[in-house]
Amino acid sequence: MSEKHYDVLFSDKLGRYLVANKDLNAGSVIFTDTPFAFGPKQDSSPLCLGCYCPVENSVCSRCSWPICSEACEKSSAHQPECDALSAARVQFQPVQDWTEASPQLDCITPLRMLLAKERDPSRWQQEIDMMETHTEERKKQASWAADYNNIVNFLLNHCKLGARFTEEDIIRVCGIIAVNAVEIPSRGGYSTHAVYPQLAVAAHSCVPNIAHTILYNNYEVQVRAAIPIKAGDILYISYTHALSPTIVRREHLRESKYFDCECQRCADPTELGTHMSTIKCSKCDNGVILASDPLDNESKWKCTDLKCGFETSSAAMRKMLAVIQAEVDQLDALQPTPEAIEMREAFLEKYKSVFHPRHSILLSVKYTLAELYGRVEGYTIDELPDLMLERKVEMCRLLLTTLDVILPGDTRMRGMMLYELHAPLMYLARSEFSAGLITQEQLKTRLEEPMKCLAGAAKILQREDPQSPEGTIGFIASQSLEQLKASVESL
Numbered sequence: 001m002s003e004k005h006y007d008v009l010f011s012d013k014l015g016r017y018l019v020a021n022k023d024l025n026a027g028s029v030i031f032t033d034t035p036f037a038f039g040p041k042q043d044s045s046p047l048c049l050g051c052y053c054p055v056e057n058s059v060c061s062r063c064s065w066p067i068c069s070e071a072c073e074k075s076s077a078h079q080p081e082c083d084a085l086s087a088a089r090v091q092f093q094p095v096q097d098w099t100e101a102s103p104q105l106d107c108i109t110p111l112r113m114l115l116a117k118e119r120d121p122s123r124w125q126q127e128i129d130m131m132e133t134h135t136e137e138r139k140k141q142a143s144w145a146a147d148y149n150n151i152v153n154f155l156l157n158h159c160k161l162g163a164r165f166t167e168e169d170i171i172r173v174c175g176i177i178a179v180n181a182v183e184i185p186s187r188g189g190y191s192t193h194a195v196y197p198q199l200a201v202a203a204h205s206c207v208p209n210i211a212h213t214i215l216y217n218n219y220e221v222q223v224r225a226a227i228p229i230k231a232g233d234i235l236y237i238s239y240t241h242a243l244s245p246t247i248v249r250r251e252h253l254r255e256s257k258y259f260d261c262e263c264q265r266c267a268d269p270t271e272l273g274t275h276m277s278t279i280k281c282s283k284c285d286n287g288v289i290l291a292s293d294p295l296d297n298e299s300k301w302k303c304t305d306l307k308c309g310f311e312t313s314s315a316a317m318r319k320m321l322a323v324i325q326a327e328v329d330q331l332d333a334l335q336p337t338p339e340a341i342e343m344r345e346a347f348l349e350k351y352k353s354v355f356h357p358r359h360s361i362l363l364s365v366k367y368t369l370a371e372l373y374g375r376v377e378g379y380t381i382d383e384l385p386d387l388m389l390e391r392k393v394e395m396c397r398l399l400l401t402t403l404d405v406i407l408p409g410d411t412r413m414r415g416m417m418l419y420e421l422h423a424p425l426m427y428l429a430r431s432e433f434s435a436g437l438i439t440q441e442q443l444k445t446r447l448e449e450p451m452k453c454l455a456g457a458a459k460i461l462q463r464e465d466p467q468s469p470e471g472t473i474g475f476i477a478s479q480s481l482e483q484l485k486a487s488v489e490s491l
């Protein structure tokens with residue numbers, strides 16, 4: 001067995017957690033892990049239970065649950081539930097719209113966990129049984145009744161599995177999945193989730209120091225140090241979305257993972273100086289509005305200019321964020337067209353007097369815009385005027401300097417932004433050279449930064465699965481780097 005680079009410790013606050021037992025270099029693999037079980041997430045629309053691609057009116061010839069092909073019908077992932085479902089003669093009920101979320105697949109991942117436990121009780125005992133479930137908190141949630149009906153009741157009474165599993169077994173498995181499963185990046189628009197025994201022990205921080213990559217073929221997860229880690233440091237993963245404001249991240253963690261995050265980023269009203277939660281004061285020109293105590297969910301939000309004295313409630317702040325986030329969600333649903341760029345620019349203009357320029361809501365829109373400029377018809381990179389190239393540079397740099405603080409080190413987001421930054425820098429340098437504004441030597445110097453961006457993007461993104469969007473960009477980045485080097489050498 002290979003040497004372990006971490007120990008598992010326990011504290012009253014974190015439960016079990018991982019600690020590095022030696023110094024680790026940035027980018028080094030700390031451990032790899034394979035899922036105990038994986039499958040569709042809750043509220044998934046019907047997807048193939050073999051390969052998780054979208055399906056429509058296509059079901060398994062044996063159990064009648066969604067399956068796209070003969071190969072998927074025979075896949076090892078589907079076989080155990082196929083046996084159980086066909087023995088009980090419970091069929092997937094045809095749906096009107098196969099793209100709509102349906103609770104029917106909610107039972108599949110819990111069923112897979114239960115069947116895996118039955119097959120390998122010793123792995124269950126050693127790796128899964130001690131996982132946190134937060135059952136008492138989960139029972140108080142509004143979603144409990146639906147979960148009980150769609151999963152517990154369905155497996156016990158419809159699938160007639162009461163002789164093999166107790167109600168308590170099923171409730172426990174649902175809790176293990178809810179608290180411990182990690183999302184597997186989507187293939188073909190559908191994302192699934194998996195329970196990884198080692199990864200699940202890692203504690204959360206909104207400034208994580210590890211990053212993970214999931215490979216497509218066998219769902220192996222590779223967990224790396226994102227930054228240099230010292231022996232004795234806790235290994236932190238992030239359970240939530242990095243580009244969300246504190247109030248939203250903490251609410252998400254409370255509702256989905258049942259704890260109040262008190263990390264350094266959550267505790268600081270300025271989010272470590274990034275101002276990702278900061279609102280501009282509408283009553284004065286001198287101050288900004290910050291939470292007095294971001295770890296108190298009912299904290300007042302106050303203008304930093306004491307003479308202004310403006311204050312508002314957390315409830316009002318939450319409401320405002322929810323309303324504006326709904327606008328962002330609508331933008332995110334748009335196809336990548338010129339209008340999608342223009343509508344996002346209009347959104348930024350509309351809210352620039354409300355939010356700090358690095359507020360999470362604006363940053364997430366800027367992240368998408370940074371990806372769209374250069375990729376959309378009418379806005380392809382060689383069509384962009386210098387002003388728009390500069391706009392793309394400005395947005396990428398804003399994102400990268402923010403990531404330095406909240407997601408330091410080698411993360412997918414950094415890899416993507418480095419890739420996005422290289423192109424406008426290269427085009428701007430060439431355009432200035434063509435206009436006679438810089439010499440050939442100056443051009444060579446100016447092309448050093450895009451080369452560094454490509455090298456960084458290739459290094460980070462080539463760790464991703466080659467078939468994933470990020471892995472594909474990693475490959476393109478390494479090829480573009482070679483081409484750029486050759487063109488600089490020929491100058």
Ligand SMILES: C[S@@+](CC[C@H](N)C(=O)[O-])C[C@H]1O[C@@H](n2cnc3c(N)ncnc32)[C@H](O)[C@@H]1O
Pocket residue numbers: 013014015016017130131132134179180200201202203204205257258259260261262
């Ligand atoms: C994926 S599990 C992590 C492993 C877990 N501690 C165990 O013993 O199995 C997630 C749970 O760990 C705890 N946890 C993780 N990070 C935490 C943090 N930063 N603060 C408080 N609790 C945390 C919470 O109870 C959370 O629901």
